[in-house]
Amino acid sequence: MNKNKWGFIILGLAIFVIGITFPFWYGKGKSTPPPLLSLDTPAITALTEKRCVEDTAFMRANHMKLLDAWRDEAVREGHRLYTAKNGRTFEKSLTGTCLQCHSNKEQFCDRCHNYVGAKPSCFNCHIIPGEVKQ
Ligand code: HEC
Numbered sequence: 828m829n830k831n832k833w834g835f836i837i838l839g840l841a842i843f844v845i846g847i848t849f850p851f852w853y854g855k856g857k858s859t860p861p862p863l864l865s866l867d868t869p870a871i872t873a874l875t876e877k878r879c880v881e882d883t884a885f886m887r888a889n890h891m892k893l894l895d896a897w898r899d900e901a902v903r904e905g906h907r908l909y910t911a912k913n914g915r916t917f918e919k920s921l922t923g924t925c926l927q928c929h930s931n932k933e934q935f936c937d938r939c940h941n942y943v944g945a946k947p948s949c950f951n952c953h954i955i956p957g958e959v960k961q
């Protein structure tokens with residue numbers, strides 16, 4: 828192989844490496860802003876302690892698992908009362924509990940789900956407060 832050919836191979840490799848790593852370095856520092864979540868609902872405003880069922884980090888990471896467990900326990904086992912880690916009790920209910928405080932589903936649940944691309948199908952059956960199902 829002559830010297831020229833090596834030059835082309837190295838140039839080709841360089842372009843290849845830049846190409847495959849492009850998604851990692853392009854857009855650094857300009858990530859999409861996180862969704863703006865509104866906690867501005869009558870039920871939350873009335874709370875003396877602005878606290879969810881469990882602490883915020885737990886809720887953020889585990890609310891889907893919590894809801895899954897609530898459904899199974901409430902519907903299959905008939906256990907309808909949840910005792911939180913700090914001793915408060917809540918009815919195990921999607922509409923009756925979560926959406927009482929978070930009655931602004933669109934500005935809260937939906938904003939975050941749209942951002943992460945999650946599409947819970949729960950509301951095909953469960954009622955959203957303020958929305959009349961025909
Ligand atoms: C096909 C209809 C349907 C879908 C879809 C559905 N549910 Fe339900 N769900 C029900 C029915 C019916 C009950 C029983 C109502 C009762 O016993 O109070 C129930 C009860 C529950 C309960 C306990 C009672 C209450 O008031 O909430 C929870 C929690 C629950 N579902 C969560 C969910 C979640 C979370 C999803 C989405 C991941 C979901 N469900 C999707 C029909 C559905």
Ligand code: HEC
Binds near residue numbers: 870887
């Ligand atoms: C008693 C009112 C109340 C109830 C009931 C309630 N929440 Fe919350 N929730 C709050 C408040 C207040 C915050 C904000 C806490 C904070 O800022 O530290 C919050 C925060 C959250 C967060 C975290 C948001 C973030 O910033 O990442 C999620 C997720 C959430 N709630 C989902 C739920 C779900 C699902 C249910 C039902 C299982 C539920 N909440 C029931 C009041 C409530």
Ligand code: HEC
Binds near residue numbers: 932939946948
């Ligand atoms: C801070 C962001 C955030 C907020 C606020 C939030 N969610 Fe979620 N939710 C998520 C993420 C992330 C997932 C998981 C998506 C996945 O795994 O595909 C999820 C998943 C779920 C699921 C399971 C979906 C499924 O198909 O199994 C349910 C049910 C759910 N959320 C209910 C709620 C409800 C009700 C609220 C409002 C009271 C809410 N979430 C608020 C981020 C959020």
